[in-house]
Amino acid sequence: MAYLAQLRVPATYMRGGTSKGIFFNLADLPAAAQQPGPFRDALLLRVLGSPDPYGKQIDGLGNASSSTSKAVILAKASRSGFDVDYLFGQVSIDKAFVDWSGNCGNLSAAVGAFAIHAGLVDPARLPSNGLAEVRIWQANIQKAIIAKVPITDGQVQETGDFELDGVTFPAAEIELAFVDPADGEGALFPSGRLVDQLEVPGVGTLEATLINAGIPTVFVRAGDIGYSGTELQEAINTDAEALARLEAIRAQGALQMGLIQNLAEAAQRQHTPKLAFVAPPASYQASSGKQVAAADIDLLVRAMSMGKLHHAMMGTAAVAIATAAAIPGTLVSEAAGGGERQAVRFGHPSGTLRVGAGAQYLDGQWTVTQAVMSRSARILMEGWVRVPQEALEA
Template sequence: MAHVPQVKIPATYIRGGTSKGVFFRREDLPARAREPGAARDALLLRVIGSPDPYAKQIDGMGGATSSTSKTVIVDRSARDGHDVDYLFGQVSIDSAFVDWSGNCGNLSAAVGPFAISNGLVDPARVPRDGVAVVRIWQANIGKTIVAHVPMTNGEVQETGDFELDGVTFPAAEVQLEFMDPAAEEEGAGGSMFPTGNLVDDLEVPGLGTLKATMINAGIPTIFVNAEAIGYKGTELQDAINGDPKALAMFESLRAHGAVRMGLIKSIDEAAKRQHTPKIAFVAKPVGYTASSGKPVAAGDVDLLVRALSMGKLHHAMMGTAAVAIGTAAAIPGTLVNLAAGGGERQAVRFGHPSGTLRVGAEAVKVEGEWSVAKAIMSRSARVLMEGWVRVPGDSF
């Protein structure tokens, strides 16, 4: 019996923010996987180890959570004013599906460092010491991200004393600017609030009618009040991820919100759009103990937020959802803004399961429409391993 040998593909395994992913230069991918399509999806599924009915991804690079089942493709950009194009693929764990519908804000922090280290940025734009400014075209959502990457002795600086809740060890700070973060989603008309309202009455069978803020910023996100669905906003992962009824409730809420936002036409389509929209719940500040054992006092934060990613409560906060939180907090009258005490604000610090995070955004209202020029937050990134990944030659 003939056996097909494995194929070696240059790749880098990187932690970006509170996520991990396998990064590729587009030019290093096998020719048939450089363009969108079945071959590319099949390759990335096999790299990550999906679909896996055991939900462990033992035979791949994935870590069996939404935060670690991720892939990134980076290429030199032909777009004016940009250095690189960044494409993100969220790989399903238990089904043969790669979701290309949104960005990963956490891995965005690793794109600039990866691009510099892999020769994708004009060397003339990279200082030997100081901060390199990398302009990134986020191809999934058609938005610009500006990464400020520290450089030391001609190399990307990865070590440092910047601490990020949800990441065990300190590293170098990478500041990200998400420019004009209102997502231009199909069916949403490019509007920050696709329904035209800051708060909607969202009817969900089995739950009744809930107040909801549905926003396109960073990533399409549906916010509801914690108390309206029986929570306090202090929950950690085990309180929700071990409760099948709760997970089903959140998925129903997410699906009905997606229809209302115009992202899908029927709730049946939600299963094929797992990455977006996100569902989150907010509450006013109270003290709690983070998953690390660190105490978070009510006075440490402006509000509490918990968010689900790929059907499970996230261990910290998705970077794109943090952009949505910062944007919504800056707009008086949204549920996020009201949970933070209302009024105008240019930054917000929120509590999540692993601790706290600060994100800044400035909103302005022009001719009755809200807009945000940019949202700003800091993450960190570190290369964990580089070399080649191997996949069976007949797997894609």
Template sequence: MSHVPQIKIPATYMRGGTSKGVFFNLTDLPEAAQVPGAARDAILLRVIGSPDPYGKQTDGMGGATSSTSKTVILAKSEQPDHDVDYLFGQVAIDKAFVDWSGNCGNLTAAVGSFAINNGLVDAERLPQNGIAVVRIWQKNIQKTIIANVPMTNGEVQETGDFELDGVTFPAAEVQVEFISPVDATDAMFPTGNLVDELEVPGVGTFQATMINAGIPTVFLNAADIGYTGCELQEAINGDAKVLAMFETIRAYGAVKMGLITDVAEAAGRQHTPKVAFVGKPEAYVSSSGKQINATDIDLNVRALSMGKLHHAMMGTAAVAIGTAAAIPGTLVNLAAGGGDRSVVTFGHPSGTLKVGAAASATNGEWKVEKVVMSRSARVLMEGWVRIPGDSF
């Protein structure tokens, strides 16, 4: 019996923020994968090693967690006044499914350096030394993001002393600006309310802030679901009943937000919305053993991604947190003590994160101009990934 040999595809394995992913230049992909469709999805699934009934992604580049089962496709931008088009694919671990419904804010920090290194940013826009301003068009959500990438001697500087909780080693700081993360034509609060009563059959009725900023997110009060907001992954991820509860909440939240019309559709939209729960600032010990004091933070936030409690915080969810914190009356704002807030520092399982948001209201309608946070990024490996030639 003859077998089709492997093919190799140019790729770069990168860390961005607290995530890792396989990055591709669009024109390096096989022709069938240069357009959306089954061939593209099949290739990315095989690269990452999904679907894997063992949940390990041993035969691929994935790391068996939602934050390490990711792919990025970049191209010279087709949008005016932008440098690079950024398309993100969240690859399911145990299912043959790539979710294109949202962005990855963490990997956004790596988009600028990849774009520079691969000639996707015009040379005249790059300083020999200083900060390169890379204008990113996020294709999944049709938004502008600015990555401020440090340059030294004409090259991207990746090393530095910036420390990011959830990442073991320091690196160069990359400031990321999410510009107008909510469309003027879209409602930041899809229900029209800062706080709703979310009825979840078989689970309960909860106060919820449902916001569309960065990524659609359903925020709950930790106390309402029996938590404090100080939990680490092991407190939740090993309990199938609890995970099923969160997934049910997520499904009914998606319907309430108008993202789907029936809860059954939630299984085909795993990446969005996110579910997060907030608590008042309380001390805890992070997953690395670091002591987080109540005085270090404004509130605690825990969020689930792809069905599991995230080990740190998704960048897009941090945009939602920063935005909601800036709007008096949301559950996030109230957990932080209420009032006007342009900057908030929150605790997550790996430590803390500071995020700033510029939000304002006109005739009762809230809008956010931009959300800013600092991340870091680093090339881990570059060359080719190989997959069997009959994978697509």
């Protein structure tokens, strides 16, 4: 049998926030992958090394976690008022599918920098020194993101002294504003209620806040599911029964939010919604060994991503946390002590994060104009990724 040479596709490997992913300029992809469909999915799966029954992604660029099995496709903006279109794919590690149902808030931090590097932003809009405002259209959820990217001597500044818990080394700060962050799939609160009842077979009836902000998220109380809110990854990710219970809660939340029509569909929609559990402030030791004091945080949050406890916090889930914390009566606001607030600092497995959001009650419903947080990003490697052509043949 004759074997074909590997395809060579221009790509950039980037860290954004506490995630890593493969970035592509749409124009650089093979023609068949420039449109959504099986060929594009097969290409991204093979680039990351999925599906891998061993769960390691050894034969690809994924790093065997939901935070590192990601792909981004950028293109010149398709609508006026924006610089770039941003499409995100969450690549499953052990299954042959790519979930296009939501955004990645962490990798959003790298989008502006990559867009500038790739020449997708009009040079006339870039300062020689200062902050470049990159207007991003998030194609998955049909929302706007504004990234303020630092520029020094005409180049994207990637190094700096901004520290982000969950990332070992400091870098340059990038401020992200998620404009009108209610997810494009529906109202801020799909049921119209701040707290819903979730009846989960095998678990019981739980109170939950179901919110569409940044990314659809199901919030429950940590204490209601047997946790303190100070857990680290090993406490949950090594417990198969716990993971199954948490997935059952997430699936029931997805059904009640109208994101799926039956529970069986949840298996093919792992990226959204997210499941998070919250608790009042408590002191704990983060995964780095750093001590987090109860007095330094407003609440505790732990979140599930692609069936596992996240090592820090997804950027989009942080938007959901900020939004829910700003609205009195949600479980997130309750855990933070109640009342109105425009910013919140929460504890996650790797440390703490401060996020802000402003909420208004207008015409009988809550609205949020934008949520803001700071992340960092940098290029790790750039060049070409090689892909066996046989993996792309239908």
